[in-house]
Amino acid sequence: MQHEIIESVTRVQAWMVSYLGNLLDIPHENVDVTLAFDQYGLDSAATVAFTSDLGHWLETKLDSRLMVDHNSIQAVSSYVGEAFGTAVPA
Amino acid sequence: MDQNSDTEPVVADVVDDAVPNATDARFKRNIIIDNPTIQRAQKRIATLIIVVPAIATLMAFVLAFWIPPSVTDLVVLAIMYVATTLGVTAGFHRLFAHRSYKAVAPLRAALAILGCMSAQGTLVYWVATHRRHHQFSEGEGDPHSPYTNDGKTLSKLQGLWHSHLGWMLDSQMTNTVMFAKDLIRDPLIARINNLYGLWVLLGLVIPAVIGGLAAGAWSGALTGLLWGGFVRMFLAHHAMWTSGSTAHIIGTRPFATKDKSTNNGLLAIPNLGEAWHNNHHAFPSSALFGLHWWQIDIGGLFIRGCEKVGLVTDIRKPSREMIADKMARSDSHTGFGVW
Numbered sequence: 412m413q414h415e416i417i418e419s420v421t422r423v424q425a426w427m428v429s430y431l432g433n434l435l436d437i438p439h440e441n442v443d444v445t446l447a448f449d450q451y452g453l454d455s456a457a458t459v460a461f462t463s464d465l466g467h468w469l470e471t472k473l474d475s476r477l478m479v480d481h482n483s484i485q486a487v488s489s490y491v492g493e494a495f496g497t498a499v500p501a
Numbered sequence: 502m503d504q505n506s507d508t509e510p511v512v513a514d515v516v517d518d519a520v521p522n523a524t525d526a527r528f529k530r531n532i533i534i535d536n537p538t539i540q541r542a543q544k545r546i547a548t549l550i551i552v553v554p555a556i557a558t559l560m561a562f563v564l565a566f567w568i569p570p571s572v573t574d575l576v577v578l579a580i581m582y583v584a585t586t587l588g589v590t591a592g593f594h595r596l597f598a599h600r601s602y603k604a605v606a607p608l609r610a611a612l613a614i615l616g617c618m619s620a621q622g623t624l625v626y627w628v629a630t631h632r633r634h635h636q637f638s639e640g641e642g643d644p645h646s647p648y649t650n651d652g653k654t655l656s657k658l659q660g661l662w663h664s665h666l667g668w669m670l671d672s673q674m675t676n677t678v679m680f681a682k683d684l685i686r687d688p689l690i691a692r693i694n695n696l697y698g699l700w701v702l703l704g705l706v707i708p709a710v711i712g713g714l715a716a717g718a719w720s721g722a723l724t725g726l727l728w729g730g731f732v733r734m735f736l737a738h739h740a741m742w743t744s745g746s747t748a749h750i751i752g753t754r755p756f757a758t759k760d761k762s763t764n765n766g767l768l769a770i771p772n773l774g775e776a777w778h779n780n781h782h783a784f785p786s787s788a789l790f791g792l793h794w795w796q797i798d799i800g801g802l803f804i805r806g807c808e809k810v811g812l813v814t815d816i817r818k819p820s821r822e823m824i825a826d827k828m829a830r831s832d833s834h835t836g837f838g839v840w
Binding site: 434435452453456457459461475 | 534535536538539623674677678679682686688691692694697
């Protein structure tokens with residue numbers, strides 16, 4: 412079970428890294444998963460859009476405060492990976 | 502300029518296509534953010550933006566019986582009206598939303614800040630919403646059409662209200678990542694954008710300080726704040742919002758476009774050229790909205806003036822042939838129209 416959660420967290424993190432890399436046009440290896448979203452220049456409208464698109468991928472609606480309460484890719488993916496477990500798409 | 506068909510994508514190179522294969526299929530996006538909590542928050546902010554300047558304007562006129570505005574206040578009002586409206590039309594609209602010309606970084610920054618001072622939403626959000634308006638003009642997905650809202654046909658009165666300001670209170674939020682990625686990526690623009698509240702506040706503080714210093718009294722600060730701050734904001738808002746409302750309802754339609762946009766020479770004066778709106782929908786990537794010498798377009802004049810002094814390059818505009826050609830294909834659309 413623990414193993415599955417770690418895998419889910421990794422998948423969410425990978426999705427978010429490529430989403431942010433694609434959005435900001437930076438190589439994925441340069442995306443720092445510990446950096447706060449506002450450090451990347453994202454305003455609240457952009458983080459809300461990011462959250463909405465993440466929810467779209469997970470086929471669910473996420474709380475719009477998700478990226479306020481969990482302010483980095485690492486924090487969001489830990490939370491979402493644990494909450495959704497095996498429901499996270501491969 | 503490479504535009505001569507009605508179907509030319511306005512900003513195809515910066516807007517992600519909703520079709521999955523345009524980008525990675527995993528990033529298929531919704532054009533709107535379907536979230537009631539966010540919509541409620543947006544509605545609160547929009548209500549403040551609409552109502553506060555209106556009430557303050559009323560107060561300014563009532564107060565004028567006892568404390569009339571000074572000449573300084575009115576001059577500051579005029580200067581700030583023109584400067585912030587240029588920020589919106591030449592900056593938010595023509596430079597950032599349509600990328601219809603290139604400007605040096607200090608001018609880009611100045612226009613971004615001035616546009617924010619106008620308090621019409623953040624730069625990125627304004628641009629995203631506007632690109633959505635062009636992509637879905639008068640159809641489902643258009644945030645502020647006077648004819649339709651969320652798939653429902655609007656009556657004339659409903660349409661006028663919705664397209665002028667009602668849309669800010671009941672439409673769904675635009676996905677800025679989908680429509681304005683280029684601006685979120687731009688570090689200078691993103692930084693200015695994220696300080697939006699500060700610019701709005703400065704737009705109120707500056708006229709108050711000038712008014713107070715000029716009068717040497719607190720009453721001068723008050724009239725400065727009211728006239729150069731809120732009355733200016735109120736007038737600029739409604740002048741600009743007509744490009745969503747009356748500019749799709751009242752005026753001439755020399756070009757057949759897929760939407761019902763109109764030209765209105767009277768409104769083009771206060772909104773610095775925005776009201777040549779049928780021209781704009783016919784040639785969305787043109788930096789100049791006035792296409793003939795008699796079509797007064799102050800925003801366009803400003804951009805050309807900046808080109809003369811080297812601040813602006815690569816102004817996009819349709820050739821005479823393109824204008825004549827498009828007009829020739831639109832002969833059933835001439836004449837003044839209402840709805």
